[in-house]
Amino acid sequence: MxxxxxxxxxxxxxxxxxxxxxxxxxxxxxxxxxxxxxxxxxxxxxxxxxxxxxxxxxxxxxxxxxxxxxxxxxxxxxxxxxxxxxxxxxxxxxxxxxxxxxxxxxxxxxxxxHIGYQTGWFGLHRRARLEAGETLLVHAAAGGVGSAAVQLGKAAGATVIGVVGGGAKVSVARELGCDVVIDRREQDVIAAVKEATGGRGADVIYDPVGGEAYAQSTKVVAFEGRIVIVGFASGTIPSPALNHALVKNYSVLGLHWGLYNTRNPKLVQHCHEQLLELAARGAVRxxxxxxxxxxxxxxxxxxxxxxxxxxxxxxxxxxxxxxxx
Structure with missing residues (x-):
């Protein structure tokens, strides 16, 4: 072969x-x-x-x-x-x-x-406890990991803000269902998120990028918001300022999906069943x-x-x- x-x-x-x-x-x-x-x-x-x-x-x-x-x-x-x-x-x-x-x-x-959607489901539902009506911010929203989070966020009833890099990716993010799309190459991400949320910020932030994206997240996370750390595609692993998390009352949540395969495989199967149902009714593709x-x-x-x-x-x-x- x-x-x-x-x-x-x-x-x-x-x-x-x-x-x-x-x-x-x-x-x-x-x-x-x-x-x-x-x-x-x-x-x-x-x-x-x-x-x-x-x-x-x-x-x-x-x-x-x-x-x-x-x-x-x-x-x-x-x-x-x-x-x-x-x-x-x-x-x-x-x-x-x-x-x-x-x-x-x-x-x-x-x-x-599988991996991307399982990661998104665990990140949004198991770790961040995303609720209908909340605002979800997704970094790299047109990428493989981000696109899954966008669709899952919309299926959960959230308002989704997607951050992307470049005009072609703006179009993709809109087609995926983002309510607001921010081009980080052309716009001030922090100012754009604050404008889109009336200054309140995002309840849940999904970050597979790290680096500057994480720094931006800490500036736009809402009161009692949750930042879900999924990966570091930028190549830069940030060092969180925990005093800042304390002062603003937000949580930083790590997500290593692979651990669930050994620690709680029944939950992985439950997630898979949820994804099959979402795919069957066209809520995610x-x-x-x-x-x-x-x-x-x-x-x-x-x-x-x-x-x-x-x-x-x-x-x-x-x-x-x-x-x-």
């Missing part, structure tokens, strides 16, 4: 190489899956760079999220067991972690209804901006790493010449 492998640490476009390898052999409690679609996540790029908390042994195949097919023909969502990741024709995954793929979504969309054949995976991972994509980019191993359904 063909699989992308990383033999040394570096930029994805430079260190990922396509090779003919043996199909992986499932270990105890694992299953072999034919990869129907693999979704590209920012952690894939971080793993290539050696900057992610999970560091699989070299060589490894990136790809942490797939829609796959079991040997008996079931269509499932899975997180491949590294080092046999999803940017390949076949991957292995823990049998206990398989989730049914939603009938309402195609393979590429289904692959995207992952934005897949690109669908590339397996041969295009390295370039696509690099584009995600460079922050020039919107929504999700999916790799489809069975696709030829990029022509896929």
């Amino acid at each position: 063909q699989a992308w492998q990383v033999h040394e640490i570096g930029e994805p476009g430079e260190v990922m190489s396509l090779a003919d390898v043996e199909r992986p052999t499932p270990g105890e409690g694992q299953v072999l899956l034919k990869v129907r679609a693999a979704n590209i996540n920012f952690p894939d790029a971080l793993m290539c760079r050696g900057q992610y908390q999970v560091r699989p042994p070299l060589p490894f195949t990136p790809g942490v999220e797939i829609c796959g097919e079991t040997e008996d023909g079931r269509r499932v969502l899975a997180n491949p067991a590294l080092p046999y990741g999803g940017f390949a024709e076949y991957a292995v995954a823990d049998a206990a972690g398989l989730r049914s793929a939603p009938d309402a979504l195609d393979d590429a969309e289904a692959a995207a209804l 992952p934005l897949v901006s690109e669908r590339v054949p397996l041969s295009g995976a390295a370039g696509a991972v690099q584009r995600v790493a460079d922050g020039v994509t919107t929504g999700r980019v999916a790799v489809l191993p069975a696709a030829e010449n990029g022509a896929v359904a």
Whole structure:
């Protein structure tokens, strides 16, 4: 079979190489899956760079999220067991972690209804306790993680403010359903949020960016607001001033979704059931901006790493010449 492998640490476009390898052999409690679609996540790029908390042994195949097919023909969502990741024709995954793929979504969309949407659901509902009528601010609202949070926020009855970078992403955020869109390249984010909220600020802020975005969040969070820390796509990890949180009465909440798979797997399944229901009634639908054949995976991972994509980019191993359904 063909699989992308990383033999040394570096930029994805430079260190990922396509090779003919043996199909992986499932270990105890694992299953072999034919990869129907693999979704590209920012952690894939971080793993290539050696900057992610999970560091699989070299060589490894990136790809942490797939829609796959079991040997008996079931269509499932899975997180491949590294080092046999999803940017390949076949991957292995823990049998206990398989989730049914939603009938309402195609393979590429289904692959995207997992990590990003689970993270959004846990962040907004489990950690921040978002309520209908509240204002939600989403940084990087046109990206893979942010777009999921926007849709989940709207489904929960919140007013959603999206912060993006650039005119093309402004259009995407509007199409996703943001009530207010702020272009951080053209507007003063702090002033724009205060104007949009009548000076009150946002009740919940969803931050997968860190750096300057977090600093802005502390200036626009409402009384008893909640800032949910999801990641640091900017590359800068902020150091919160806890005296400021005390004075303004807001909370800073961390979210590591992966921990729930071991600490509370029943809640992960409950979340999945909620997402299936939302997808079935059309309340959420992952934005897949690109669908590339397996041969295009390295370039696509690099584009995600460079922050020039919107929504999700999916790799489809069975696709030829990029022509896929």
